[in-house]
Amino acid sequence: MAGVTDAPFRAAVRGFGTPLVYSEMVASAELLRDRRSAALRLNADRDEGSIAIQLAGREPAMLAEAARLAEGEGAFLIDINMGCPAKKVVGGQCGSALMREPELAAALVRAVVGAVSVPVTVKMRLGWDDDQRNAPELARRLEQEGATAFTVHGRTRAQFYDGVADWNFIGEVKAAVKVPVLANGDVRSISDAVQILKTSNADGVLVGRGAFGRPWIISQMQAAVRGSPVPDEPSDAVKWEVALTQYRGSLSHYGAELGRRVVRKHLGWYAEQISKDKLLRDRLVRASDPEPLLVALARGDVAAAA
Ligand SMILES: Cc1cc2nc3c(=O)[nH]c(=O)nc-3n(C[C@H](O)[C@H](O)[C@H](O)COP(=O)(O)O)c2cc1C
Structure with missing residues (x-):
C-alpha cells in the first residue's frame, strides 16, 4: 500500500511470521528515473529478505525494464498494479484504467513475463464499474500470457473504497482461471479472513487496512484459515x-x-x-x-x- 507498507512496517508484519509482504506500488517510470528514491521505498533494508514488488505502468518495454531492476533489488515476485483507482494513476491510464484495455494489459504481462525469471502476478479490481465487471475474462486472458496468480479487490474502480467488497464475485475470477486467486477487501477480523475464503473459494487472503496499527493480526488470521491454534492477542x-x-x-x-x-x-x-x-x-x-x-x-x- 502506497505510503504505508514500507520496509519498517513490513518488518513489523514479518516479525509475527507472515511470509508474504508486498512493497508499496512503484511507478516503473520513477524506478527507471530515480533508482535511489524508488529503492528506498522498495526495500533498501538489505537484510529484509525477498519481497513481492508491485509495479505500475503502461509502457510494456518500460515496465519490463523496471521489473528487471526490481528483480535485481531482491523481488521474488513481481506484481503488476491494475487496481489502483487514484485519479493521478488512472489519469495516466495506469492502475485500474488498464482493466478497460485488455490487449494492453496482456501486452504488459507478456513483456514482464519475458523479462524476469520470478513469477509475475496481477492485482485487479472487479472491473471499471458495475456495467463492466470484466475481472474473470481479463484474468483468463492474462493467465494465457503467463500471469501466475491474481489478487482481486472486490470493488469496482467506480466504487473507490465505498460500499462493501463483493466477495462472491471474487469467486467468479477463481472459477475462471487455474492459477491461484487471492481475495482482498474489507478483511478486518479473524472471522472475515475465514469467511472471505469460504465465500470466494479463493486460495489465499491479502489484508490491507486491517493491519494498520496491528501487524500481529495477519498471523492470527493465517492460523485461523489453516485451522491451527490462533496465537494469543499480544499484551x-x-x-x-x-x-x-x-x-x-x-x-x-x-x-x-x-x-x-x-x-x-x-x-x-x-x-x-x-x-x-x-x-x-x-x-x-x-x-x-x-x-x-x-x-x-x-x-x-x-x-x-x-
Ligand atoms: C492508503 C492505501 C494505499 C494503497 N496502496 C495500494 C498499492 O500501492 N497497491 C495496491 O495494489 N493496492 C493499494 N491499496 C489497496 C489495498 O491494497 C487493498 O486492495 C484495498 O485497501 C482493499 O483491501 P483492505 O480492505 O484489506 O484494505 C491501497 C489502499 C490504501 C487504503
Missing part, C-alpha cells in the same frame, strides 16, 4: 514494543527527520488499536520525539504514559 506492552521497534526502524531507514514524519501516522494507528485514549494518541503523533513515551509504554509504565 499491550508487547504491542507498544512493536510500535517502538517500527519507530526506530523508520528513523534508521529514512534518517531521523523524514523517518519521524513517515512513521507518525503509524503511531496514530497503533494508539487507536491499543489504547483508544485520544489524548495519548495526540501526544504520540504531535511529539517532536515520541521515543521516551513509546519506551515507557513498552515497559508497561502506564503512570509515565498518563
Whole structure:
C-alpha cells in the first residue's frame, strides 16, 4: 500500500511470521528515473529478505525494464498494479484504467513475463464499474500470457473504497482461471479472513487496512484459515514494543527527520488499536520525539504514559 507498507512496517508484519509482504506500488517510470528514491521505498533494508514488488505502468518495454531492476533489488515476485483507482494513476491510464484495455494489459504481462525469471502476478479490481465487471475474462486472458496468480479487490474502480467488497464475485475470477486467486477487501477480523475464503473459494487472503496499527493480526488470521491454534492477542506492552521497534526502524531507514514524519501516522494507528485514549494518541503523533513515551509504554509504565 502506497505510503504505508514500507520496509519498517513490513518488518513489523514479518516479525509475527507472515511470509508474504508486498512493497508499496512503484511507478516503473520513477524506478527507471530515480533508482535511489524508488529503492528506498522498495526495500533498501538489505537484510529484509525477498519481497513481492508491485509495479505500475503502461509502457510494456518500460515496465519490463523496471521489473528487471526490481528483480535485481531482491523481488521474488513481481506484481503488476491494475487496481489502483487514484485519479493521478488512472489519469495516466495506469492502475485500474488498464482493466478497460485488455490487449494492453496482456501486452504488459507478456513483456514482464519475458523479462524476469520470478513469477509475475496481477492485482485487479472487479472491473471499471458495475456495467463492466470484466475481472474473470481479463484474468483468463492474462493467465494465457503467463500471469501466475491474481489478487482481486472486490470493488469496482467506480466504487473507490465505498460500499462493501463483493466477495462472491471474487469467486467468479477463481472459477475462471487455474492459477491461484487471492481475495482482498474489507478483511478486518479473524472471522472475515475465514469467511472471505469460504465465500470466494479463493486460495489465499491479502489484508490491507486491517493491519494498520496491528501487524500481529495477519498471523492470527493465517492460523485461523489453516485451522491451527490462533496465537494469543499480544499484551499491550508487547504491542507498544512493536510500535517502538517500527519507530526506530523508520528513523534508521529514512534518517531521523523524514523517518519521524513517515512513521507518525503509524503511531496514530497503533494508539487507536491499543489504547483508544485520544489524548495519548495526540501526544504520540504531535511529539517532536515520541521515543521516551513509546519506551515507557513498552515497559508497561502506564503512570509515565498518563
Ligand atoms: C492508503 C492505501 C494505499 C494503497 N496502496 C495500494 C498499492 O500501492 N497497491 C495496491 O495494489 N493496492 C493499494 N491499496 C489497496 C489495498 O491494497 C487493498 O486492495 C484495498 O485497501 C482493499 O483491501 P483492505 O480492505 O484489506 O484494505 C491501497 C489502499 C490504501 C487504503
